[in-house]
Amino acid sequence: MGFQLQSELDIKFSEVKFWTDSMIVLHYIRNEKSQFKTFIANRISTIHSLTKVDQWRFVPSKENIADFASRGVKFNIDGVKVWEEGPSFLKKPKECWPAVDIQGPEPHLLELKKTMSTHVMIEESTVDLLINYYSDWTRLLKAVAWLTRFKLYLLIMRSGRTDLSLQMGMLRVDELNLACLNLIRYVQRILFRKEIEMLASDTISKVKITNSPLRTLNPMMINGLLCVGGRLQISSWPESRKHPIILPSKHKVTNLILQYYHILEGHVGATQVTATVREKFWVLRGGVAMRRVIKDCVYCKRRNARPIQQLMAPLPPSRIEDGAYPFLSVGVDYFGPIMVKHGRSIEKRYGCVFTCLRLRAVHLEVAYSFTTDSFIMALMRFISRRGYPKEIYSDNGSNLVGAERELRKCLQNWVQERIHSDLLRKGIDWHFSPPAASHWGGVWERMIRSVRRVLDALVKEQPLTDECLETFMIEAERIINNRPLVPVTDDSSDLDAITPAKLLLMRENVTELTNVLSNDRYSKRWKQANYLAQVFWRRWSKEYVSLLQRRYKWTQLERNIREGDLVMICSEFSEKNKWPLGLVQRVLPSKDGLVRQVELRTRKGILVRDIRKLCLLEAIDGR
Incomplete structure (x- = not known):
């Protein structure tokens, strides 16, 4: 009614109050937490949606003028006056209005919904605790055997029975066998309770076992264990092989037994291990269970791990965009050693190959040692003959890394005196491949193989001098630069094949x-x-x-390596099962968003590796 009056009248009320002489109603309205029965709850919900709790106040019954209409009253002037003007306390300040202290709701109200809560406590047995605690079948058997011996000891001490003998010292084989049977009997009573009860009741109930997954095995009870009946009863095989013990497919005990036989057989495949297990146990869906165990085997994961692959990256701009001049973007690497004759002694020389990433042209220099100084001098000879490069790509060799550090220091002084200030502003962008990722430098690695083939054909294991070596290097450079860049056809109308030498000269x-x-x-x-x-x-x-458009390998888009993945780092200096482990700490995605390089946290510190030198063991997302 109050809501309707406010909406119909053209009067703005500064404050609205609601009065009731029912303490029970006030209890209901001020109770916003308890759950009432449906009839009361619906009406209280309506009141709460249209009014506020603090708008409701208490009025004594003798001053409640609403009783005049509900109960009736004798006609007199005073009654009419009170009906028209309202209770007298409304003319007084609010402090004089009737007030009553309303406490919280009565807990025994019949209108309150009774709520009941049930707490279920699952008490785990000692055997379950042992099964979940151990991850090795032999250790679990020993624990159960010791527990059985201790139980027997307590029984003898309490009952004083003299017919029981307690074994002393180390565990014996028969105690381990007894522990094995007790564990399997415990598991069967939990998972095959219905089948065991049917077999133990009578022969008529055995018909009901046709609805069980054991129906094709014709199960039977032997010494309290559920075994395979099968069709080999009259064979001369041992009883354990004719009637193997039935095990469930998915249980911790089954997994431990399969894991034990898998290790015992030398981590062989699922078929061979399953055949060995069936001489004593019959695992439901044994092949699936065995493959699941092999999949979780850490040793097999490490032994069968394969390097991670990812879709081949797009070619960088330095490989396909037109440049101002050849050798603008250069790949550099060392090869050797090459033995030369110096007087009466034999000394080592090294080849330094510079290849243009765009034209695939080659420039060869002789490095007289495998030091940073020797490489810097070879680089200066290259720059003097071929021009100043904009980008240099190289492997992460120690001499090349050192050259980059020293070169950055030396170039500032050297360039100020010899080279135009514009070249100093451009500088050299030096890009290093990740450690142990030679395929990142496939451009120059392919050139090194060509150089070696030419040198082997020219030298033929003859002793060289430094002068002969330099001559042969230049001759090898000429031969390699004359190679065709595209396949040569037999069509006489085609022009000559393109070679790097023609593009240079x-x-x-x-x-x-x-x-x-x-x-x-x-x-x-x-x-x-x-x-x-x-x-x-x-x-x-x-x-x-x-x-260059085709990808000849790494053609499939694979899952990106992620932070938190456990990987195995490929190493050429140790056996596969001894490769070190690493945890992916940070991923370094390429420009196309695919991860081909990661930062690893290992026992020896932080390493940066290419993903093709890593084997994924455990993914952070479980895939």
């Missing part, structure tokens, strides 16, 4: 000096060279770059 062959002395002939030769250069670049863009 901008000509097809070396021209005699006398042929270019004439101005007219020189102009024609220059136009021809310019034309050939344009043809070469167009063919290079169409033919060679298109060959």
Whole structure:
């Protein structure tokens, strides 16, 4: 009614109060926590949705004018006046209004819903505690055997029975066998209770066992154990083989037994281990259970682990975009040693290969030692002959890492004196491959193999001098740069194959000096060279770059390695089952969002490795 009056009247009320002379109603309204029966709860919910609790107040019954309408009253002037003006206390300040201290709801009210709660306590048996505690079948058997012996000791001490003998000293084989049978009997009574009761009752009830997963095994009870009946009763095999003990497929005891036989058989496959187990036990769905155990075997995981793979990364811009000049982006690596004759002694020399990532051209230098200084000098010779590179890619070799540190210090002084300030502003961007990830440098590694093949063909195990070695290096450089970049066809109408040498020299062959002395002939030769250069670049863009489109390996998109994954680090210096473990601490995704490099936390510190040198053992998401 109050809500309806406020909505119908064009009067704004500053405050609205509701009065009742029922203490029970006030208890109901002020109780916002207890759950009432449906009839009371629906009406209290309506009151709470339209009004606030503090709007309700108590009025004594003798001053409640609503009783005039509900109970009736004799007609007199005073009654009419009270009905029109309301109770007299409304004309007084609020402090004089009737007040009553309303406590919380009565706990014994019949309208309150009775709530009942039940606490269930599951008491785990001692055998279950032992089964869940141990992860090795032999240790579990020993624990149960010791517990059985202690139980027998308490029985003798309490009852004083002299017919029982207590074994002393170490455990015996018969005690372990008894522990095994007791454990299996305990498991069977839990999981095959219905079948055991049917077999123990009478022969008629055995018909009901046809609805059991054991129906094809024709089960039977032998010494309190559920065994396979089968069709081999009249064979000459041992009883344990004719009537193997039935085990459930999914139980901790079954897993421990299968794990024991798996280790006993030398971590062989599921078929062989299952055949060995069936000489004594018959595991329901044994092949599936055995494969599950092998899948969880840590030793098998480490032995059968395979390196992680990921989709081959897109080619970087340095491999496909046109540059201002050759050798703008360079890959560098060492190879050797090469033995040279120096006087009467034999010394080691090393080859330093610089390859243009865009043209696949090669520049070879001789390094006289495997030190940082020797590499820096080889790099300076390369820069003087081929120009200043913008990017250098290399393996994470110790000499190359040191060269990068020293080179950054030396270049500041060296460049200020020798090179234009613009080149100093550009500097050299040095990119290192992850440690132990040689495939990141496949561009220069392939060139090293070609250089070795040429050197082996030229040297033929003959002793070299430094002068001969430098000559052979340049000859090898010429031969490699003359190799075709695209397959050569038999069609006579095709132009000559593109080679790195033609792209570097901008000509097809070396021209005699006398042929270019004439101005007219020189102009024609220059136009021809310019034309050939344009043809070469167009063919290079169409033919060679298109060959880089295909992925010849790592063609499948795989799961990204994640932080928290447990991996095994491949090592060439130890056996596979002794490879160190690492935990992925941080992933280093490539530009395409795929992870090909990670940061690992190991026993020896933090390492950065390529994923193809890692074997995933346990994923953080369990996959």
